[in-house]
Amino acid sequence: xxEAEQASPCQIFDRGELLARVENDCELLGDIITIxxxxxxSHLHDLREAVKARDGKSVAIAAHTLKGxxxxxxxxxxxxxxxxxxxxxxxxxxxGFDEAFAAFEDDASKxxxxxxxxxxxxxx
Amino acid sequence: xxxxxxxxxxxxxxxxxxxxxxxxxxxxxxENGRQAADILCSLDGxxxxxxxxxxxxxxxxxxxxxVRKAKEQSYIYMVLLTSKEAKEDIVAGLExxxxxxxxxPFDTAELKARLRTGLRILDLxxxxxxxxxxxxxxxSHDTLTTLWNRGVILELMGQELSRSHRENATTVVVLCDxxxxxxxxxxxxxxxxxxxxxxTAKRLLASVRSYDxxxxxxxxxFLVVLNNxxxxxxxxxxxxxxxxxAQRPVKTSGGPVSVTISLGLLLSHxxxxxxxxxxxxxxxxxxxxxxxxxxxxVKLAKPKAAASVSEYRVREPVKQRR
Numbered sequence: 001x002x003e004a005e006q007a008s009p010c011q012i013f014d015r016g017e018l019l020a021r022v023e024n025d026c027e028l029l030g031d032i033i034t035i036x037x038x039x040x041x042s043h044l045h046d047l048r049e050a051v052k053a054r055d056g057k058s059v060a061i062a063a064h065t066l067k068g069x070x071x072x073x074x075x076x077x078x079x080x081x082x083x084x085x086x087x088x089x090x091x092x093x094x095x096g097f098d099e100a101f102a103a104f105e106d107d108a109s110k111x112x113x114x115x116x117x118x119x120x121x122x123x124x
Numbered sequence: 125x126x127x128x129x130x131x132x133x134x135x136x137x138x139x140x141x142x143x144x145x146x147x148x149x150x151x152x153x154x155e156n157g158r159q160a161a162d163i164l165c166s167l168d169g170x171x172x173x174x175x176x177x178x179x180x181x182x183x184x185x186x187x188x189x190x191v192r193k194a195k196e197q198s199y200i201y202m203v204l205l206t207s208k209e210a211k212e213d214i215v216a217g218l219e220x221x222x223x224x225x226x227x228x229p230f231d232t233a234e235l236k237a238r239l240r241t242g243l244r245i246l247d248l249x250x251x252x253x254x255x256x257x258x259x260x261x262x263x264s265h266d267t268l269t270t271l272w273n274r275g276v277i278l279e280l281m282g283q284e285l286s287r288s289h290r291e292n293a294t295t296v297v298v299l300c301d302x303x304x305x306x307x308x309x310x311x312x313x314x315x316x317x318x319x320x321x322x323x324t325a326k327r328l329l330a331s332v333r334s335y336d337x338x339x340x341x342x343x344x345x346f347l348v349v350l351n352n353x354x355x356x357x358x359x360x361x362x363x364x365x366x367x368x369x370a371q372r373p374v375k376t377s378g379g380p381v382s383v384t385i386s387l388g389l390l391l392s393h394x395x396x397x398x399x400x401x402x403x404x405x406x407x408x409x410x411x412x413x414x415x416x417x418x419x420x421x422v423k424l425a426k427p428k429a430a431a432s433v434s435e436y437r438v439r440e441p442v443k444q445r446r
Contacts, residue, residue, distance in 0.1 A: 023146065035134050036135055039134060064178055068133055069135050071229040
């Protein structure tokens with residue numbers, strides 16, 4: 001595995017931060033990316049359904065889980081956009097749900113390809 | 125050191141598990157707060173825990189509250205993992221009984237450093253408990269023989285007499301005194317004398333049941349309390365005790381030392397409700413009788429023998445009767 005400091009952080013995903021978090025352990029990196037890829041769709045589904053139902057509490061719960069996962073992966077931008085949804089859910093502010101969800105989906109869609117690229121490059 | 129990681133999110137659990145295993149911890153995991161509280165409250169549960177704040181069934185602060193309520197003897201160091209950074213959330217978390225908190229996503233070095241703080245606290249607690257237990261033992265046991273000390277054996281005897289009186293049962297009190305112990309000290313020295321006392325204590329303990337009491341009453345005097353003992357077998361039990369001392373010499377650093385023991389026996393049901401002091405006085409009279417009869421024997425305290433009572437009115441000083 002390459003040294004963590006060689007990876008250049010960007011807005012979507014900070015590779016250096018992630019590698020530091022897994023202590024440059026390729027196996028662990030693979031594990032958490034796999035878990036994320038497996039679990040992310042169902043959490044996203046839960047969030048989408050809660051948004052559709054205008055259920056603030058469920059939005060907050062699903063968004064909180066996704067925020068934790070994305071933060072652990074150093075995907076700051078997607079974590080931040082889902083944190084906005086969590087806050088809206090907590091406050092019962094359902095007016096902005098759709099727009100915030102669309103923004104989050106857009107941010108999140110960029111994360112998996114970057115994680116896969118990171119995995120491919122770091123664990124060759 | 126064992127540590128519990130409680131987090132409903134699999135990725136976070138895996139990340140923490142691997143990080144902490146690499147740091148030398150034995151990790152167990154829980155997927156919700158209920159499971160975490162059950163593990164931590166179990167008898168052999170881990171003493172260190174990392175708890176996510178938001179979890180199904182019971183949240184992190186809820187786990188802390190439950191653990192603090194249930195655990196009174198052994199301390200559990202709990203760290204809350206939270207993405208809540210508001211002061212009021214942190215205060216609420218700590219007020220629930222958490223010792224520390226970490227904001228997610230965690231920094232690996234900070235996580236390890238904070239857990240090391242927890243380990244220091246737990247180590248300190250272990251040492252305090254150990255010191256307390258040591259003091260408790262010293263306060264209740266005789267230093268030389270590790271038998272119950274005089275204060276405790278008298279208290280136990282009192283409790284046992286009350287119980288047997290309530291239940292219409294019999295407590296057998298045996299006051300024992302090593303014969304010619306002064307001669308052992310004079311001939312072999314006090315260190316050998318101590319070895320003889322320790323071996324005597326060991327043999328006395330071996331000759332009674334696990335629920336009987338044996339204490340050091342004085343210098344070379346021992347008090348044995350046989351709980352709920354059938355009176356028909358009391359004399360035979362006392363004879364067994366006598367024999368266990370006399371049957372073979374004590375191996376000491378000064379060579380083998382032969383000792384015998386005299387015993388005064390008393391059956392509580394024959395004495396109605398007499399105080400511990402009165403009964404001990406009677407047992408002491410019987411012990412004196414055993415010494416008078418040539419030592420290495422058992423004599424029974426008899427309440428109705430008026431003659432023997434007058435005979436013992438003037439008690440021989442302890443030192444003279446050895």
